[in-house]
Amino acid sequence: MTIHQFLLLFLFWVCLPHFCSPEIMFRRTPVPQQRILSSRVPRSDGKILHRQKRGWMWNQFFLLEEYTGSDYQYVGKLHSDQDKGDGSLKYILSGDGAGTLFIIDEKTGDIHATRRIDREEKAFYTLRAQAINRRTLRPVEPESEFVIKIHDINDNEPTFPEEIYTASVPEMSVVGTSVVQVTATDADDPSYGNSARVIYSILQGQPYFSVEPETGIIRTALPNMNRENREQYQVVIQAKDMGGQMGGLSGTTTVNITLTDVNDNPPRFPQNTIHLRVLESSPVGTAIGSVKATDADTGKNAEVEYRIIDGDGTDMFDIVTEKDTQEGIITVKKPLDYESRRLYTLKVEAENTHVDPRFYYLGPFKDTTIVKISIEDVDEPPVFSRSSYLFEVHEDIEVGTIIGTVMARDPDSISSPIRFSLDRHTDLDRIFNIHSGNGSLYTSKPLDRELSQWHNLTVIAAEINNPKETTRVAVFVRILDVNDNAPQFAVFYDTFVCENARPGQLIQTISAVDKDDPLGGQKFFFSLAAVNPNFTVQDNEDNTARILTRKNGFNRHEISTYLLPVVISDNDYPIQSSTGTLTIRVCACDSQGNMQSCSAEALLLPAGLSTGALIAILLCIIILLVIVVLFAALKRQRKKEPLILSKEDIRDNIVSYNDEGGGEEDTQAFDIGTLRNPAAIEEKKLRRDIIPETLFIPRRTPTAPDNTDVRDFINERLKEHDLDPTAPPYDSLATYAYEGNDSIAESLSSLESGTSEGDQNYDYLREWGPRFNKLAEMYGGGESDKDS
Numbered sequence: 001m002t003i004h005q006f007l008l009l010f011l012f013w014v015c016l017p018h019f020c021s022p023e024i025m026f027r028r029t030p031v032p033q034q035r036i037l038s039s040r041v042p043r044s045d046g047k048i049l050h051r052q053k054r055g056w057m058w059n060q061f062f063l064l065e066e067y068t069g070s071d072y073q074y075v076g077k078l079h080s081d082q083d084k085g086d087g088s089l090k091y092i093l094s095g096d097g098a099g100t101l102f103i104i105d106e107k108t109g110d111i112h113a114t115r116r117i118d119r120e121e122k123a124f125y126t127l128r129a130q131a132i133n134r135r136t137l138r139p140v141e142p143e144s145e146f147v148i149k150i151h152d153i154n155d156n157e158p159t160f161p162e163e164i165y166t167a168s169v170p171e172m173s174v175v176g177t178s179v180v181q182v183t184a185t186d187a188d189d190p191s192y193g194n195s196a197r198v199i200y201s202i203l204q205g206q207p208y209f210s211v212e213p214e215t216g217i218i219r220t221a222l223p224n225m226n227r228e229n230r231e232q233y234q235v236v237i238q239a240k241d242m243g244g245q246m247g248g249l250s251g252t253t254t255v256n257i258t259l260t261d262v263n264d265n266p267p268r269f270p271q272n273t274i275h276l277r278v279l280e281s282s283p284v285g286t287a288i289g290s291v292k293a294t295d296a297d298t299g300k301n302a303e304v305e306y307r308i309i310d311g312d313g314t315d316m317f318d319i320v321t322e323k324d325t326q327e328g329i330i331t332v333k334k335p336l337d338y339e340s341r342r343l344y345t346l347k348v349e350a351e352n353t354h355v356d357p358r359f360y361y362l363g364p365f366k367d368t369t370i371v372k373i374s375i376e377d378v379d380e381p382p383v384f385s386r387s388s389y390l391f392e393v394h395e396d397i398e399v400g401t402i403i404g405t406v407m408a409r410d411p412d413s414i415s416s417p418i419r420f421s422l423d424r425h426t427d428l429d430r431i432f433n434i435h436s437g438n439g440s441l442y443t444s445k446p447l448d449r450e451l452s453q454w455h456n457l458t459v460i461a462a463e464i465n466n467p468k469e470t471t472r473v474a475v476f477v478r479i480l481d482v483n484d485n486a487p488q489f490a491v492f493y494d495t496f497v498c499e500n501a502r503p504g505q506l507i508q509t510i511s512a513v514d515k516d517d518p519l520g521g522q523k524f525f526f527s528l529a530a531v532n533p534n535f536t537v538q539d540n541e542d543n544t545a546r547i548l549t550r551k552n553g554f555n556r557h558e559i560s561t562y563l564l565p566v567v568i569s570d571n572d573y574p575i576q577s578s579t580g581t582l583t584i585r586v587c588a589c590d591s592q593g594n595m596q597s598c599s600a601e602a603l604l605l606p607a608g609l610s611t612g613a614l615i616a617i618l619l620c621i622i623i624l625l626v627i628v629v630l631f632a633a634l635k636r637q638r639k640k641e642p643l644i645l646s647k648e649d650i651r652d653n654i655v656s657y658n659d660e661g662g663g664e665e666d667t668q669a670f671d672i673g674t675l676r677n678p679a680a681i682e683e684k685k686l687r688r689d690i691i692p693e694t695l696f697i698p699r700r701t702p703t704a705p706d707n708t709d710v711r712d713f714i715n716e717r718l719k720e721h722d723l724d725p726t727a728p729p730y731d732s733l734a735t736y737a738y739e740g741n742d743s744i745a746e747s748l749s750s751l752e753s754g755t756s757e758g759d760q761n762y763d764y765l766r767e768w769g770p771r772f773n774k775l776a777e778m779y780g781g782g783e784s785d786k787d788s
Helices: 003-014 357-362 611-636 710-723 763-768 770-787
Strands: 023-025 061-064 073-079 089-095 102-104 110-113 124-133 144-151 164-170 178-181 199-204 209-211 217-220 232-240 250-260 273-279 287-291 304-311 317-322 327-332 343-352 366-376 388-394 402-405 418-422 432-434 440-443 454-463 470-480 495-498 506-513 524-528 535-539 544-549 561-570 577-589 595-597
Touching (some): 061 073, 089 102, 102 124, 164 178, 209 232, 273 287, 287 317, 317 343, 327 343, 402 470, 432 454, 495 506, 524 535, 763 770
Parallel strands (some): 023 073, 061 144, 164 250, 273 366, 388 470
Antiparallel strands (some): 102 110, 124 144, 178 217, 209 217, 343 366, 418 454, 432 440, 506 544
C-alpha cells in the first residue's frame, strides 16, 4: 500500500460517524431503575429473591481492514458497571477468532486485533463476552454476543476473467456495431462507498473502436473499415473502480479483433490479353492453358465462375472452372488443323458466384479478358479418305485380281509420299496383298466363300520421309457366292424294304443340302441316274423326294441289298449336280411293316429273339472279354519276387524258394530222381516259382548214356540252361546229385563216411592234380594230425 493510499484511508477513518466509537460500557442501572423479574423464588428462610435486569448498553464494533501499524490494532473496550477498578473482575472473550485473531485484556477489557484483517476473506466476526469474579469464577454479568464488522477499504483492483479476448466483426460495418462485451469484477464491498463501482475506458484501439463506460460493450467507431487494408486490431480496455475517479484501482485486458470478409471486391484479370499455344495434334479434352482473375476477398466471397462469352473459337474450345485453384482451364473442344486455321480469339469472363446485395454499388462483380490461341504445326500421320472400307468380290475371281483401292494423303502443308502395307496379323493366310504405291488391294490366293465369308484386314499408311507417322484403317472384304458346290444328301440314310412290299410303297424320304447360298434360295431336283426296275424317285418339289417300290415282293435270299443312284441338281447358274447312292436292304417285316430281320442267317435264330436282344447279348459278351483282359493285365504287372536275397555276391548263391515241400507224398514237388536217373526224364516241366511271360514248348533233352562222363553231362546241362528262356537271368548253383557211373574215386560225399567202420584214406587226392590240393590238405592233413 502506497503512502498516498494510506493517507486516504486515514482521512476516511477520521471522518467515520460517532456511532462507531470502539468503547462499549457495561453500566449498572441505579437501584430505583432496576426492574424486578416477575418470577419470585422463595427461600428456605421465608425470604423472596428478586432478580435484577441486566444493565448492558450494547453496540457493534467497527474495524478497518488492512491495518499496517506495527502494534496490535485496537478494536474497542468492554466494561461492566460491576467493575470497581480493584481487579476483582475478569473479562473473557470467546467466538470467532477469540484468542488468536482477537485478544482481550482480562483486567481492562480492551480488545485488540493481532494481525491485519482482509474483509474480502471475512466481512464480520461474531464473539461472546462475559465478566466473571476472579476469585469465585462466577459470572457477575450474563454472557452477551457482539459483532466486529470489518469496514472495507479500496484494496482490490477490478479483474477480468480472461487476459486476452478474441472477437470478430464484419468489415464495412456501420459505426456503433457491437463487437464484444467485456466485464470486470471487484472484490471490494459494493454496498459501501465506490470501491466496487467499475468504469470502462479504452486505452488502445482508438479511433477504430470505442467502449461503453458502464457496460463494457466494445463497438466500432469508424465507418467502412476495410479488411483488405487491415485485418487485425488489438484493443486494450481498462476497468477502474471508485467510479473512475482519481485514486481508484484499475485492471486491463486485451481484445484481439478480426475483421471478417464480405464480398466487397470484384474479380480482376491481371492482363487484358493472354496468349496461349497448342499443337494441332492435341486430342479433344487436352488442357492448353489457364486464366485466373484475382479477388481481394477470401473464401466463398472470392469464388468465381469462368465462361467464354464471345470470339471466333467458341466452338473449338471450352473452359472449366477449377474449384481448388479458382482458375479457368481452357480445353480443346474439337480437333484442330493447322492447315485450316492458325489463330483463334476468345473473350473470357470471370464473375463472382456469391454477391452481397449490400455492395451492389461497388460492382459489377465480374471482369473480362481476351485470350488468343495460336495453333502450331506438327508432322501429322497420313489421313485415309474413309474411316473404313468395304469391298465385295466373287469367290471365283482369279489370283491377282484387284478387289479395291484405299486412298490416303499427308495433311501437312509439305506433303510427303505415302507407302501402304497390310497388317499380316489380320491376314495370317496371306490371301491378300497390296500395292505399296497406290494402295490397290489384290488377291494372292484363291478365295472360297464356304471357308470364310468375311475377311477383316488392316491397311497401314506411312509417310516415306517419316515412317514413324502411320495410320491404320479397317478394310472389310465380303466374299460373294458363286454356284460352285453340288448338292448332297442331307444325312446318311439307312434304308430297307420289306420282303412283302407292294408296288408304289414309300420306303424313304430324302432331302439335300448345298454349301452355296444363292440369292433366290435353294432349289433341288431329284431323279434316277438310270431306269431302275425295282425302285423309283418321286420329287416332292419342296427340296425333298420319295423313294417308292416298283415291283411286288423282294427276296433277301436272292438279293439282300440294292444300290440306288440318285441324281441331285440345283437351279443356280451354272447348274451343279451330284449322284448319291442309297443302300437299300431287304428285310423281313411283320404285317404292320415293322422290320424284324435283314440277314439270311437270322432265319436260324428263334423266332421270338429280337434284334434288341441280340445286341444286349453281344454287349454282355464284350464286357466279359474286357474283364478277362484287364484281369490278365493286372496279373502280368504283379512284381516277381527275386530269387536272390543278397545282391552283393552274384557268383555263388543258394536259390531259396521258401517252399518246404509236402514230404514223400508230395508228388508235385521237384522230382530229383530225374537227376539221379537221366533216363527217367520224360518231359520238361514249367517252373512254378514265377509266372512265365510267354509259354514256350519245352525242349526234350536227349538222355545221356550211362557211361557219359560227369563233365560232359554238366556241360550239356549248362548249355541247356543258357538257351532256356525260362531259366533265372542270373548265375546260380544247380545241384544235380548225380556223380556219374564207374567213377574210380567212388563217392566224395562226407554224408556216407559216418556209416563206415574203418578210417578213410584220402592220399589219392594228391594224385589228382593241383585242383584237388586244397581238398587233399583238408582231409589228408587231418588224418596225419590224428595219427600223431
